[in-house]
Amino acid sequence: MGLFEPDEIKRERRTLAGREISVAVTPPLGERSLLAAPAGLLKGMGVTMNYLSHPSKIVTRQYPENRATLKFPPRYRAMLQLVYEDSGYHRCTGCRICERACPNASIKIISRRGASGKLDIDRYIWRMDSCTFCNACVQACPFDALEMTHQFENAVYDRRLLIFTLNRYAGPPASVLEKEPDPQKREAMMEPRDRYGGPVPMSGQPIPDVRPLGPPAPSEADPAPQAQTERGQS
């Protein structure tokens, strides 16, 4: 072992409670190389000096003057949303794996017996007020139906506005809808959903000065052209 080498960490097999397990062993204090500690400190100083001398490594972004040109790291996590296919259909089958994966119960899926006779989602409710943006739901989803977007400016004056219905329509996912050739039947299987509608705090109780976001109420528009416009926006 060299004088400036960091201490070698050996792997040993030890019997613990009757079971043989692999452990990492560092040498005892007396056997460590004398200059390993100062060498380690110097190495750390090298790291910080590297940061100081390379301003290109700075990760802080200035904000809000440049919000138009703001660039995000690829894995930046903010607003959760359902992934929509080009056809405007989501991928969610309502299997509730994300609901179980959520560590603080921020996701609640209400399913219904749809027009096709099978179980599909009625409302995908996401509580941003308790969400920690841990990404567990996105990782758990077997259909890649969820994604974290970069929309981070979510401040509101009423916390009821932090509870969203994520799905734009109640109904089966794209995998089912795309197999149905008849547009009339497809339409029959889908029912539009409001972002703040349904069994969430804002439901039925208008908040003063707050215009509900998301698609208009079901009676005002039919779902198919609506899916068209939203595709155009995204």
Added chain:
Amino acid sequence: MIIAAAGTNAGPYVVRTVADRAAAALPVSPLLSVFYMALSLAAIGGLVAVVGMFLVYLERKIAGHFQCRLGPMRVGPHGILQTFADTLKLLFKEDTVPRKADRAMHLLAPFLSLTATVLVLGVVPYSPSLQIVDLNIGVLYVTAISGLGVMGILLGGWSSYNKWSLLGAMRAGAQIISYEISATLALLVVVLLSGTMSLSGIVQSQASGWWIWRAPVVGLVSFIIYLIASTAEVNRTPFDIPEGESELTGGYHTEYSGLRFAFFFLSEFINMFIVSALAATLFLGGWMPLRIGSWETFNAVMGLVPPAVWFLLKTSAILFLFMWVRWTFPRLRVDQLMRLEWKILLPIGFANLVLASLVVLWNLYFFPGA
């Protein structure tokens, strides 16, 4: 009194302190003498304000860049006016005293801390012509007065009637008193080498080479010991357990706000400046240019740079080192802190002192004749 530079190698530098000028002017015109005194007071006040503000900004900026951040950016271009804004805020902030606190002591403590700091600034030799007073016991004075600063910290923590403050103050007391021993041992080595305690005298004794390298090994060892011990004395990471924010919220100044907090804060940063200035003075030759024995051409070229610039460069280098260390190293535990001092630094310091006496005895310097 004009102290002529000792020997030919000291070059053209003649030390003339402000106190000397005032003393010389006293029989001729007392008014001029008073003017000199007022000038030095104003200079120290200005120094405290400017150095304090500049260091706070620098620290935040450098800390940011060490951690892949930007530091202050909003107030003024690249945040250069941030410290002014913060100072204004601290000046106008309400000065609160906890209900059960010992009011008189609580109010007194920050002044004690800042006074001890300001008193040292007067003896630091900034350049041959820029030093308020040169005491013949300069090193002893500095050690004694900076020891007084602990009183302010202890008093502040004690009188706040707060567990965090008390714990922080007690930790600070234990830490500063422990590390003062090592720092003083390192200073003693330089006193031994240069044969004087006057700070200007020590600078002049380094005319043919700085003590850090001119005294083989012992100079470097005592420099490193002094750096470590003084980091602990000014409560900076990795020795910032008296105010470790993750353990004690704010340490001894938890209960302070407004101007009094500013005093503690300021004295901390000025202390860092003082410690760096002393390290530069004692080990790196202070305002003395880089001179190597009898290399006349080299010495002449180095001599073109004014002494005050040399002092500033060396002090800033050490200040930067302090900041670099602070934003790299993790904080020590209390027991590790004490072990480092009493079991490692202190024996090395004593051995180093003995070695230094041998170096002096047998004249083992580089350029012994110089």
